Amino acid sequence: MKQTIKKNRDQLLDSWFHATINTYPAESARILGKKSDRFDNPIGSATRETLEDVLNLITENFSRESLEKALDPVIRIRAVQAFDPANAVSFVFALKEIGESVIEKADIIKFYRLVDEIALAAFNRYMKCREDVFLLKATESKRRIHRAFERAGLVAELSEGDLLGSKQS
């Protein structure tokens, strides 16, 4: 199966990329789906590069951690966009249908399991990104203003360290 994926990688990538970009509204997908400079189109380029990395990774030895790491750029973007959690990671499942045209019948259950494994890694990473967002939201104003006041001795409450607890980075 891994050989089949390797052999058909470009075709799989193309279809998977378009399925993913088409989760955006039609007017946006038209622009984001273009192969333009990676700095003029960060969503499009990060999506393509990430999906390519994932396809390469699943033909080798991989762990859930390495999958998560490979998925990070695209999940990190989708985690701050207007997708609900299901739609943020639903693009992974599109790979099942795309794979059906190239994967041999005997391997198809194995392939589905592989896609499920990618989906679980994507879900893990999505939660991590959402936690990042909430943590940043909770701590940024304290970090910015409170620390300056605290240093100047203008506030005598809990220190910033106390407020942020073990999460302080």
Next chain:
Amino acid sequence: MADELTPDEALDKIDFSPRSSSEPRNWLDTTKSVQIRPGMYCYAAKPESVETLGLPNARQWNPLEDDWKLPENWQEILHEGIKERLERFRTFKIFMDICVRCGACADKCHFFLGTGDPKNMPVLRAELLRSIYRNDFTFAGKLLKNIPGGKRLLGSREMSLEALKEMWYYFFQCTECRRCSVFCPYGIDTAEITIIGRELLNLLGLNIDWIATPVSNCYQTGNHLGIQPHAFKDMLDFFVEDIEDITGVDCTPQYQKKGADILFITPSGDVFADPGTYTCQGYMILFKYLKDKYGLDVTWSTYASEGGNFGFFTSHETMKRLNAKMYAEAKRLGVKWILGGECGHMWRVINQYMDTMNGPADFLEVPVNPITGTRFENAASTKMVHICEFTADLIKHGKLELDKSRNSNRVLTFHDSCNPARGMGLLDEPRYCIQACADQFYEMPPNTIREQTFCCGSGAGLNAGENIELRMAGALPRANAVKYVHEKFGVNSLATICAIDRAALPTMCEYWVPEVDVIGVHELVGNALILPGEKERTEDLRMEPLPGVEEE
């Protein structure tokens, strides 16, 4: 007003297919599109803050509720407001008329590139207002609105409550950064459309609190954070102690000194918010150096204690009121000219509006650097010089002794802040200063810097906490370029000359490129500048060991 996010609301994201099924291509249809999503909008202005400024319709309201508590005749107010502005501002009239919807701007906006929401294409954001203009103010609109299909043909619509809510939502998803205008073949400045749009919304009391309360604070106490003069002085005194610990030199500044040569004004963020505080210490070190070496007489003022101007994001009149204190204080103190700190929108206000709003400042002199003799012709009328121009001029004339090695742990890149870059063309001076203070400097790709710089995603009053998803999505194009130079050249420090950037970019970096730190240009200057009589420094301004010191 605190809106607790319920789990259901957290899941309640936007339906990206807002068109009605009968007309799937008609984006003007608002029947399903007004979906105000938590994480994307800022809380409503507190009534006290709106009242302080004497602006209309101060009341508690919540954007998530159906009833926005608008005045009964709100449509009439808005209609009159648009009419008045069409007569007052020729640009507004032209920008309403000439767009041909070519789409050149569509993919240039960081909010569109980051959110993927088509209504964040500058052309569509402007169309929200333009569609109403066409309907109510053009001959074609008046003619076609009674013919079936006429409105669709012209792209016009009624001023409905849904249309109003949509304008509110999207005009507060624009940072007025003007990147789109660089690419518009007609030179339409979409930022000005947002500026007018927000001004119109303010006629109905529809401001956000992250703008209204700083404006109210600034109006009452002179700065956005509402810090009173004694606390302002306390903070600077504290910096004096820190600097003395690090350098052994007392850099106590002067306040409200009548007859000083120069009045220095910087955004209050530099005084109260990290990491801007280190940039502020950089200014203090520079002024001490210039005083000891060349006798330069600079004064600070606890009254003109804010360079920023959130009035700019409210209305022209509010901007004018907040800006007036700069000239008033300069006049009262009898200084020769004004020097301004590292700030973003402050410079757009100064460079493009101050002179005609509160000027001419003919009681001030055309700025001349008394140390080098350079005459700042570009500031001949406003009488206010950017500190990066001033410092670059000093460096160019060999007037500063700098030890670059103190910044050798920093691998730098420079983020052009939208307003100094596109609003006044300040492109090379900050780079010149950085390169005089540090050896390792790498540019981000050309389509992400200088005139084409990407906004931090938090400007124009949108650096609140509650809209963090909007900010992170909007910062994606900038972060994407930072990540590239981080991976390619090992860049670990993002230098910038804007107080909002210094506040917003650390959070951006933490989410997108956690290995990169944010630093002001004058923090680098403060580290590198060799003060007369200083002790051997072992720490930088952040009180971290200087490069090379930790091993000893």
